[in-house]
Amino acid sequence: MTTWLNRVFCEDALEGIARIPDGSIDLILTDPPYNLGKDYGNASDQQTVADYLAWTEQWVDAALPKLKPNGSLYIFLTWRFSPEIFVMLKQRMTMMNEIIWDRRVPSMGGSTRSFTSVHDTVGFFVNRKDYYFDLDAVRIPYDAETKKARSRSIFVGAKWLEVGYNPKDLWSVSRLHREHSERVDHPTQKPLEIIERMVKASCPPGGTVLDLFMGSGTTAVAAQRCGRNFVGFELNPAYCEIIEARLAEPAADAKAPKRKPGRKAPALQE
Template sequence: MRDEFDEPQPADIAETTVPAGTAVLAEATATEAAQALEADAPVGARASTAELPLPPGIELWNRDFLTEVANLPDASIDLILADPPYGLGKDYGNDSDMRSGEDFIAWTRGWLELAIPKLKPTGSLYVFCTWQYAPEIFSFLKTRLTMVNEIIWDRRVPSMGGTTRRFTSVHDNIGFFAVSKDYYFDLDPIRIPYDAATKKARSRKLFEGSKWLELGYNPKDVWSVSRLHRQHAERVDHPTQKPLEIVERMVLASCPPGGRVLDPFMGSGTTAVACARQQREFVGYEINASYCAIARERVSAIAAPVAAEPDDSVSATTTATT
């Protein structure tokens, strides 16, 4: 979750009450948390987002994945898409990225051990990381899963000086792993169309009717997609937000329509947005309540045009919790 910019974190957000039976966001007292847990209620939201609709099948939890993972059934997830702290000391409004070295590697192995059993036999996992720790993370994952690709995200960082003692780092590493060789993968929704000149150059009879020529080519394992600079229309108040273009490609390729995606470190909710746009179910966890509120706002903007009529049978309310 590293990038070339540091932004101030969102302010803490007030507690509120929300309709029962919805996936909601925010912080609360220990007493309120206990009450909500007894009622088996999802976690809460800030006042300005409490009533915003979420699409069916989208769950946003302001809780720590490591403490809540036991509530997820094993073999229930089609795709894990994880963008955890990178171990580089970034400020996410807490100390979640203060681990480094062996401590970080041990923590990473710990959450991966908890997450991997949640995958279906056809499931797969993408994990973002930095080159400093990619070898250790990938080596560990290869003892548990089948490695499919190492993807390099070229963040298109402009040349503006920087270090003078080594080459400037302008990429992130992404590991793509699968439970078995029978993992789900659909190339067609993510094909990149050929331009007119290329199609014309391949107009010989040999190429007539070729699916790859009509629909486009397979994305390579180097993805050149610009980072979200401060003025980018997609940018929200999160220091290491990933572009929707990248995340949506993963969702379309590796989760079947109607399938379920898990994001253990939800951040500002980009994976939730991708799932809402592409009609996949989603469950995400994030310990920062402010980021959860941002995620709900982003997802609700997609849900609003198709929001269903409220269910009159749901009339009770519950206090928001963490």
């Protein structure tokens, strides 16, 4: 039974994850609460440090069995807790990258007692050496000036010059401001540009992406746009409605696998 595919369940991930069969997920891509006290319509971002780290370990241990043996995980974190969480994950997986997302925050305002924080930290982890990774799908094209400068005979026919270069581990992509067309009413919405890069690189076409904390639904939208399946969870009913609206937009439907209607979770069947 695959009644759980292409669904966002409006429920706690720890309560609903049992519906997902073990070994069925190609990529876990998730942006959990950072425990910075933000209002998500619940108290999920307002725990003690000890409770937050224990809760993180709990959902990680519930989610990792759902990954295929060659699956991967991307997790968004704040620098405040990434050291502890990375150490915990390293005991379970192999860390491939620490990606820094430069949010392009304007050089104004900020703290007067420390340096202004302008980045998020993303951990990229894999299960084993033969993990799926499609570099060609996310290469960045060289501009015409660079290609012209590499016109000497030793560069003629060089594949890398034609297909582009490997993205570095510093991703400079603007955070979403109110004027951005993809912006919705969610305090920590991530740009599609970032999420689509992860999906294309680490989930095969037709594969399945799991997001335990869907928020504004960007992971589901990115998967749908890229021809992948998705499954996820979101506690806040208002955010669930936002996700449904985003998934119904024509641009998102262009390359979409068939999606089950409705956001309410059915009774467990698996």
